[in-house]
Amino acid sequence: MGTPPRILIAKPGLDGHDRGAKVVARALRDAGMEVIYTGLRQTPEMIVEAALQEDVDAVGLSILSGAHMTLVPRVLDGLREAGLSRVKVYVGGIVPEEDAQALRDAGVVEVFGPGASTRVIASTIQQQLTGA
Amino acid sequence: MGLVQDALAGDRRALARVISLVENGGPEGRAALAALHPHTGRAHVVGVTGGPGTGKSTLVNALAGVVRQRGITVGVLAVDPSSPFSGGALLGDRVRMRDLAGDAGVFIRSMATRGSLGGLAQATSDAVKVLDAAGFGLILVETVGAGQSELAIAGAAHTVVVVEAPGLGDEVQALKAGLLEIADILVVNKADLPGAAQAARALGMAADRGGAAGEAGKGGWRTPVLLTAALDGAGVPEVADAVVAHGEHLRARGMWAAHERERARAEFVDHLQRESFARLMAKVGQERVEGWVTRSATREVDAHTAARTVLSLGLACGEADVEREHSSSEGSDYF
Numbered sequence: 001m002g003t004p005p006r007i008l009i010a011k012p013g014l015d016g017h018d019r020g021a022k023v024v025a026r027a028l029r030d031a032g033m034e035v036i037y038t039g040l041r042q043t044p045e046m047i048v049e050a051a052l053q054e055d056v057d058a059v060g061l062s063i064l065s066g067a068h069m070t071l072v073p074r075v076l077d078g079l080r081e082a083g084l085s086r087v088k089v090y091v092g093g094i095v096p097e098e099d100a101q102a103l104r105d106a107g108v109v110e111v112f113g114p115g116a117s118t119r120v121i122a123s124t125i126q127q128q129l130t131g132a
Numbered sequence: 133m134g135l136v137q138d139a140l141a142g143d144r145r146a147l148a149r150v151i152s153l154v155e156n157g158g159p160e161g162r163a164a165l166a167a168l169h170p171h172t173g174r175a176h177v178v179g180v181t182g183g184p185g186t187g188k189s190t191l192v193n194a195l196a197g198v199v200r201q202r203g204i205t206v207g208v209l210a211v212d213p214s215s216p217f218s219g220g221a222l223l224g225d226r227v228r229m230r231d232l233a234g235d236a237g238v239f240i241r242s243m244a245t246r247g248s249l250g251g252l253a254q255a256t257s258d259a260v261k262v263l264d265a266a267g268f269g270l271i272l273v274e275t276v277g278a279g280q281s282e283l284a285i286a287g288a289a290h291t292v293v294v295v296e297a298p299g300l301g302d303e304v305q306a307l308k309a310g311l312l313e314i315a316d317i318l319v320v321n322k323a324d325l326p327g328a329a330q331a332a333r334a335l336g337m338a339a340d341r342g343g344a345a346g347e348a349g350k351g352g353w354r355t356p357v358l359l360t361a362a363l364d365g366a367g368v369p370e371v372a373d374a375v376v377a378h379g380e381h382l383r384a385r386g387m388w389a390a391h392e393r394e395r396a397r398a399e400f401v402d403h404l405q406r407e408s409f410a411r412l413m414a415k416v417g418q419e420r421v422e423g424w425v426t427r428s429a430t431r432e433v434d435a436h437t438a439a440r441t442v443l444s445l446g447l448a449c450g451e452a453d454v455e456r457e458h459s460s461s462e463g464s465d466y467f
């Protein structure tokens with residue numbers, strides 16, 4: 001058993017509640033990951049900086065505000081510029097399918113809709129980060 | 133060791149990677165520590181501990197802000213427990229440290245305890261060394277003051293700040309947890325809430341009762357009790373002043389150097405114990421060790437005698453190994 005995968009969970013944008021993000025954060029912890037939780041109203045710059053300092057394997061973005069098409073690409077670009085293109089990016093929230101496809105094309109590994117169960121989210125990410 | 137050189141040169145991504153290597157504790161991490169070692173010993177390491185929810189992270193955020201205004205760079209290490217069930221951890225201290233974002237003079241790292249009791253203090257102090265070598269002037273280590281290992285981490289700092297808050301039950305938490313003894317600075321946070329002044333008085337009295345003996349152990353340092361409202365920053369400059377004053381006190385008394393030497397000794401002994409134990413086990417072999425365990429369990433021989441016998445066998449085995457290298461004829465069964 002190697003070291004636990006590390007994942008940053010952040011809520012970019014201005015929407016004001018993070019219950020969903022916290023539930024997912026706990027599920028990821030219970031799946032054996034080290035979850036760095038950064039809370040509400042994170043700018044893409046803050047997220048990239050935290051991902052760098054925490055040396056995470058992945059970043060999970062919870063976005064309910066509908067601003068995913070502006071926020072997510074900025075995080076992806078920021079990670080690339082910081083030399084962190086190996087960091088996997090996941091998005092959770094209310095994302096229409098054509099947007100989800102565009103985000104995947106831009107480099108997001110998975111987009112989880114509101115219907116996705118936390119158990120599925122946790123096991124999917126766990127599997128992709130550990131290859132197990 | 134390109135990564136270490138890059139980290140020393142101020143590359144923050146390299147710094148983050150090196151902390152991971154060191155935290156993971158493998159040969160790469162040990163090599164990195166060896167390369168970093170000559171560059172360590174400059175930072176003032178401050179433990180910030182206390183009960184859950186007392187406002188440690190909020191205070192770290194505010195304190196780092198004050199110290200940054202004074203032109204000193206700050207490294208933060210926020211340690212939280214791993215889940216004993218899943219091995220995962222929820223590290224949420226950054227939530228309270230958002231004011232520090234975007235400042236290149238600050239580096240924040242969250243760290244999980246990853247279970248092992250003795251290993252925790254070692255991993256933390258190793259991560260501190262990386263930040264120290266990278267040139268951060270002040271290193272704040274936040275731990276929840278709940279157990280022995282957390283006490284050990286805090287105790288490894290030059291200066292220990294114990295954070296308390298009112299309204300957590302009438303009994304002051306620090307008293308129960310045995311934190312009072314290790315405190316160099318006592319902070320009653322949430323001074324904006326009722327009961328803070330009372331808590332400060334209770335702590336002040338308890339600290340005075342510890343009195344002469346405590347002060348003597350600290351070279352005449354009188355532990356101050358300070359009130360803060362970390363959320364709005366009230367009282368935080370005074371905490372920064374007290375930290376500086378304590379550092380000066382340690383240096384003036386020659387206690388800083390003594391502390392460094394004690395740390396060096398503790399680490400040396402710790403490594404020596406672990407390394408020699410591991411080698412002994414490898415020499416003697418699992419099977420024989422289990423054999424002696426069985427003999428002890430069946431009352432054939434007591435545990436102490438068994439251990440001493442195995443040690444003697446291991447040491448003799450070591451010499452015989454050397455002989456064997458010369459003659460390369462004997463079998464390996466020395467028992």
Ligand SMILES: Nc1nc2c(ncn2[C@@H]2O[C@H](COP(=O)(O)OP(=O)(O)OP(=O)(O)O)[C@@H](O)[C@H]2O)c(=O)[nH]1
Nearest residue numbers: 183184185186187188189190228322323361362363
């Ligand atoms: N009223 C008041 N609340 C505060 C103050 N400082 C912190 N808090 C609040 O206390 C709660 C806990 O603060 P943290 O800084 O996370 O406390 P902590 O000790 O780091 O908590 P853990 O790391 O979870 O043990 C938060 O809701 C803070 O907003 C203060 O000075 N006054």
Ligand SMILES: [Mg+2]
Nearest residue numbers: 188189225274
């Ligand atoms: Mg905290």
